[in-house]
Amino acid sequence: MPKPKTEIVKQNGFDPSRIGDVVRRLREARGMTQYRLAQVADVSKQAVTNLEKGEIVPSLPILYKVAGVLDIDLGDMIRTAYQDPSDEPPLAVAEGMRLLSEMGEGKRQLAVRLLREIAKP
Numbered sequence: 654m655p656k657p658k659t660e661i662v663k664q665n666g667f668d669p670s671r672i673g674d675v676v677r678r679l680r681e682a683r684g685m686t687q688y689r690l691a692q693v694a695d696v697s698k699q700a701v702t703n704l705e706k707g708e709i710v711p712s713l714p715i716l717y718k719v720a721g722v723l724d725i726d727l728g729d730m731i732r733t734a735y736q737d738p739s740d741e742p743p744l745a746v747a748e749g750m751r752l753l754s755e756m757g758e759g760k761r762q763l764a765v766r767l768l769r770e771i772a773k774p
Contacts, residue, residue, distance in 0.1 A: 670707025671733045672716070677705045679723040682748065694718040 680690050680701075687705070691698040696715050703709040704719065713727075720727045753761050 667734045669710055669734060672711060672730060673705040673707040675730060675733050676719060676723065679725060683723065690719065690722060694722045
């Protein structure tokens with residue numbers, strides 16, 4: 654019996670479940686349901702479910718659409734499938750860095766001061 658595609662690609666270092674984890678975390682951080690993500694990305698809900706579960710080797714068109722809705726670079730999304738999860742910065746850190754990079758200097762300084770206040774014991 655042939656091996657499922659997911660097992661074959663995992664042997665080559667590609668782990669679709671890592672992409673699924675990123676998609677799920679970003680979707681949840683944006684307050685979206687799987688159904689809503691599927692609607693906005695113009696893919697089936699089943700495709701989103703399978704993607705998040707890591708049960709499929711996702712096609713590039715689906716990844717492209719989902720990445721666009723979640724505002725993540727497609728290349729970054731694909732690279733996560735090859736990374737050791739222990740090498741990845743926590744998603745909140747990556748998202749925070751992205752947001753800070755998009756702010757003007759005044760807002761960036763204010764955000765950093767706010768984070769310092771929140772982080773105080």
